[in-house]
Each structure stands twice: as C-alpha cells, then as structure tokens.
Amino acid sequence: MNLLKCEYLKTRRRYIFITALAITAFAGIWAFYGNYSGDIKDFVIQNGYLLFLYQFPLMNAIFFPLLCIIIASRLCDIEHKGKNLKLICTLTEKSKIFDAKLIYGISIVIFCVILLWCATLIFGKIIGFAGKIPINLYLLYLLFTIIPTTAIYVFQYSLSMIFQNQAISFFVGILGEFIGLFSMFLPQFPLFRKSILWGYYGALQFVGLFGYTKETRYDAAYMEVMDIDWTAFIVLIVAMTVIYIIGKKIFCKKEL
Amino acid sequence: MNRVVQTKGLTKKYKNFYSVQNLNISVREGNIYGFLGPNGAGKSTTLKMLLGLVQPTEGEIEIFGKYFTTKNRIEILKQIGSLIEMPSYYGHLTAKENLKIYTTILDLSQKNIDEVLKIVRLDGQHNKKVSAYSLGMKQRLGIASALLSFPKLLILDEPTNGLDPAGIQEMRELIRSLPQKYGMTVIVSSHLLSEIDQIVNDIGIIANGKMMFQGTLNNLHQKDTNKTLEEIFLDLTGKETSL
Numbered sequence: 386m387n388l389l390k391c392e393y394l395k396t397r398r399r400y401i402f403i404t405a406l407a408i409t410a411f412a413g414i415w416a417f418y419g420n421y422s423g424d425i426k427d428f429v430i431q432n433g434y435l436l437f438l439y440q441f442p443l444m445n446a447i448f449f450p451l452l453c454i455i456i457a458s459r460l461c462d463i464e465h466k467g468k469n470l471k472l473i474c475t476l477t478e479k480s481k482i483f484d485a486k487l488i489y490g491i492s493i494v495i496f497c498v499i500l501l502w503c504a505t506l507i508f509g510k511i512i513g514f515a516g517k518i519p520i521n522l523y524l525l526y527l528l529f530t531i532i533p534t535t536a537i538y539v540f541q542y543s544l545s546m547i548f549q550n551q552a553i554s555f556f557v558g559i560l561g562e563f564i565g566l567f568s569m570f571l572p573q574f575p576l577f578r579k580s581i582l583w584g585y586y587g588a589l590q591f592v593g594l595f596g597y598t599k600e601t602r603y604d605a606a607y608m609e610v611m612d613i614d615w616t617a618f619i620v621l622i623v624a625m626t627v628i629y630i631i632g633k634k635i636f637c638k639k640e641l
Numbered sequence: 642m643n644r645v646v647q648t649k650g651l652t653k654k655y656k657n658f659y660s661v662q663n664l665n666i667s668v669r670e671g672n673i674y675g676f677l678g679p680n681g682a683g684k685s686t687t688l689k690m691l692l693g694l695v696q697p698t699e700g701e702i703e704i705f706g707k708y709f710t711t712k713n714r715i716e717i718l719k720q721i722g723s724l725i726e727m728p729s730y731y732g733h734l735t736a737k738e739n740l741k742i743y744t745t746i747l748d749l750s751q752k753n754i755d756e757v758l759k760i761v762r763l764d765g766q767h768n769k770k771v772s773a774y775s776l777g778m779k780q781r782l783g784i785a786s787a788l789l790s791f792p793k794l795l796i797l798d799e800p801t802n803g804l805d806p807a808g809i810q811e812m813r814e815l816i817r818s819l820p821q822k823y824g825m826t827v828i829v830s831s832h833l834l835s836e837i838d839q840i841v842n843d844i845g846i847i848a849n850g851k852m853m854f855q856g857t858l859n860n861l862h863q864k865d866t867n868k869t870l871e872e873i874f875l876d877l878t879g880k881e882t883s884l
Binding site: 387388390391394395397398399463466467468469470471472473474475476477478640641 | 715734746
C-alpha cells in the first residue's frame with residue numbers, strides 16, 4: 386500500500402489522470418457523434434444496444450492502446466528522467482516497485498474503460514434505444530475490453546520501464562495499434578487478429594451486423610450475437626501473463 | 642574497531658573487460674573512508690555493487706558483519722543511505738514532496754524531512770520545484786535523501802561534482818560532521834585527493850579496477866616522503882594530472 390501511495394505522490398502535477406480522462410472523453414465524443422437520423426434512425430433505435438457492441442471494439446482498438454502508451458510512458462518517464470530507480474531500488478525490492486507502478490497504471494486505464502462503458506449505457510438511455518439493456522452482453526463486452534487493454538498496458542509498461550528512451554515504447558505501441566486496426570478489417574483472417582495483442586478487440590467481438598448491402602442499406606440488416614471465442618480469450622490471458630513475467634524479470638535483472 | 646564494510650575478491654567483468662578486479666575493501670566503523678581513483682577507474686561500479694544495483698561477477702561483500710545477498714539486501718540497505726553518480730529527484734515535485742516519497746517507502750516519520758532539510762540547508766527552499774534548483778541544490782537534496790533514515794552507513798559517490806568552491810567546502814564540513822554528530826560511517830568517492838584529504842581517516846585508491854593502495858593518509862605519505870600526497874596518488878593511478 387505504501388508503494389501505491391508513493392505512485393500517487395509521484396504523479397502530482399503530472400496531470401496523468403486528466404490526460405487519461407481527456408482521451409476517454411474524446412473517444413466518447415467521437416463514438417457518440419453519429420448520424421442517427423434518416424433511414425438509419427429506426428434501425429439504431431431498434432438495435433442500438435447491440436449496434437454499440439458491434440461498433441465500440443473498433444473505437445476501443447483506436448483509443449485504449451493510445452491511452453496505454455501515454456499512461457505507461459508518463460508514469461515510467463518520471464523515474465528515468467530523475468534517475469530515481471537508482472535510489473528507490475536501494476529502498477525496496479525492485480519487483481515490488483515494478484508491481485506497484487503496474488497496478489497504479491492499470492487502475493487508471495481500467496477506470497477509463499469502465500467510464501466509457503458507463504457512458505455507453507447512459508447514452509443509449511438518452512437516445513432511447515428500444516428494449517432493456519442486455520446487461521449480460523454488456524458485462525461480457527466490458528470483460529473483453531478490460532483484458533485486451535490490460536494486456537496491452539502490461540506490454541507498454543514493460544517496455545517503458547526497461548527502456549529509458551520512451552520513443553521505443555511509443556514506436557512499438559503505435560505500430561502495434563495500426564496493425565491491430567488493420568486486422569479488424571480482415572475478419573477472414575482470424576489467426577492474424579490473434580497473433581498480436583492489439584487484434585484482440587476484434588477477435589473477442591461477439592456481435593455482428595448482417596444483411597447490410599450498399600443497395601438495400603439497413604432495410605434488411607440485422608444484428609446478431611455470435612459465438613464467443615473463449616480460446617482466444619484464454620490465449621490472451623496466457624500471453625499477458627507471459628509478458629508480465631518476462632517484463633518483470635528483465636527489469637529486475639537490469640543493472641542500474 | 643569493527644569493520645562496517647568488507648569485500649573479498651570483488652570483481653565485475655563486462656564481456657572481456659574487468660571494470661573491477663579482485664577488490665578487497667575494508668571500512669572501519671565511525672570512519673570516513675575516501676575512495677579515490679581517476680574517472681573510469683571503477684569507483685561507481687564498486688559502490689553500486691555495495692548497494693546491490695550491480696551484481697558482482699565474483700567475490701563477497703560483508704556489510705555490518707552479514708554477507709550481502711539478494712535475500713537480505715533490502716534488510717541491510719535499510720541501514721544505508723546513498724548518493725550514486727548524480728542526485729535522484731522528481732523534478733516536478735518540491736524537495737519536501739520528494740522526501741515524502743522516500744519516507745513513505747521507508748515508513749519513516751515526517752519529522753525526518755524537516756530535520757534533513759535543515760542539515761543540508763535547504764529548509765528555506767523546500768517549496769520550490771526541484772527542476773528549478775541549481776546543481777548544488779540538487780546535490781544537497783541528494784544528500785538529504787541519503788540522510789533521511791539517519792543510516793549507519795552513508796555511501797556518497799562524488800558528492801562534490803558540479804559544486805563551486807564554496808559548495809565543496811560546505812559539503813566537506815557536512816561530511817566531516819556526520820560521524821561525530823550521528824555516529825555514521827561514511828564512504829565518499831572522488832577523483833581528486835585534494836578534495837577529500839582533509840576529511841578522510843582512511844583511503845582506498847583504485848585504478849583500472851584494481852586497488853592500488855589502502856590505508857591511512859600517513860601510510861600513503863610514508864610510501865615516499867619526498868613526494869606530496871597528490872604526487873604519490875598520481876604515481877599510483879598512472880595519470881599525469883587529476884585536475
């Protein structure tokens with residue numbers, strides 16, 4: 386607990402929380418700023434809650450990896466800049482420092498994920514989507530957003546802790562994000578999605594839009610809940626655990 | 642007199658290069674031990690090994706009579722304060738906020754913060770962001786961080802780096818006062834003998850990773866009474882000048 390408190394003390398005047406909220410707010414505004422009129426209006430009102438579950442993984446794949454890059458980098462940079470690891474690693478175990486900082490960063494990121502999730506539900510109510518909120522599906526969606534985001538955060542954080550130069554973690558993160566986004570437009574290659582952490586927002590997507598054509602548009606379109614890829618979910622958790630173990634080991638072995 | 646630090650055959654090898662080779666250091670309790678050597682001699686690597694920041698390739702370290710291992714590292718380090726190479730600080734925080742982080746980790750009283758700020762004479766500047774401090778002030782904050790737990794052993798790696806002559810003098814006086822006032826043992830490294838010869842009891846001279854001399858200043862002088870201490874130091878380290 387002391388180390389977590391220290392992480393809070395260290396981030397004073399770094400505006401990390403405000404930065405996280407700003408990115409989340411921007412994601413929300415972009416997502417909710419849609420054209421909900423004309424021939425799509427009826428479709429949206431009738432299928433709104435499922436439509437969000439279909440649309441939001443794409444938004445998440447854009448904004449949450451970016452949030453992870455920024456939060457991890459901001460939290461780790463304060464240690465590298467002031468050469469602080471040399472001092473704090475003589476005060477307590479390196480592994481504890483690694484874990485405390487990781488937990489602190491993850492809690493900020495997860496808070497933002499939950500915030501956007503709540504905003505989604507509130508927005509649905511405001512627009513007046515038909516039917517009740519499919520809460521079970523939304524809880525699943527929350528889980529399938531938190532786990533890929535946490536996995537990406539663990540990866541970004543490990544890079545930011547190991548390398549002093551934050552450009553490395555930024556470059557790798559942005560590259561991963563682009564590949565992840567690209568993979569979302571290639572559902573016919575599921576293995577490609579599952580081969581990178583950033584592709585799991587798409588791999589774990591479980592609501593699909595069917596019957597949409599350019600000619601008929603939404604006249605014959607319908608939303609459907611698909612099978613959930615639990616294998617992908619387990620693979621992701623294993624990958625996250627492995628990244629955590631490797632990242633921590635490298636950090637603890639690193640000479641300062 | 643008890644030995645606070647003792648190393649046996651301490652060695653650090655990077656690929657084919659020995660940064661430190663077969664070093665036997667012996668530091669007596671309550672003394673100020675000057676660890677001298679030119680730049681790149683292996684001083685910082687040695688001090689980092691004493692703090693567990695660098696793993697020795699070979700050799701043993703005994704601190705406070707206990708073998709220093711990865712298991713008891715933190716337990717031993719709780720009694721050691723250190724300033725290695727450059728002072729560590731969070732530039733966006735004030736001196737007080739910086740020290741609060743360290744007291745929180747060590748579970749120390751907040752009173753210690755005011756006390757150490759007074760010792761290093763930063764008590765009037767504690768509300769200023771550290772990024773706005775001069776190098777000398779940052780150095781003093783580094784000393785304050787090292788003193789925070791009033792440790793039994795203080796390890797200072799070139800604490801006068803970047804200080805002006807007045808700052809160097811002030812730092813000397815502060816270091817000199819620590820064993821008497823707080824019963825501390827101090828290891829202070831420098832690449833200039835003239836900088837610390839007035840405050841140390843014992844010295845160790847290192848060059849190219851090897852210990853060239855260890856003993857009192859008198860012992861060093863007796864090596865060649867026709868030469869000054871600085872000349873003997875330069876002979877031992879093989880440098881034409883250390884200035």
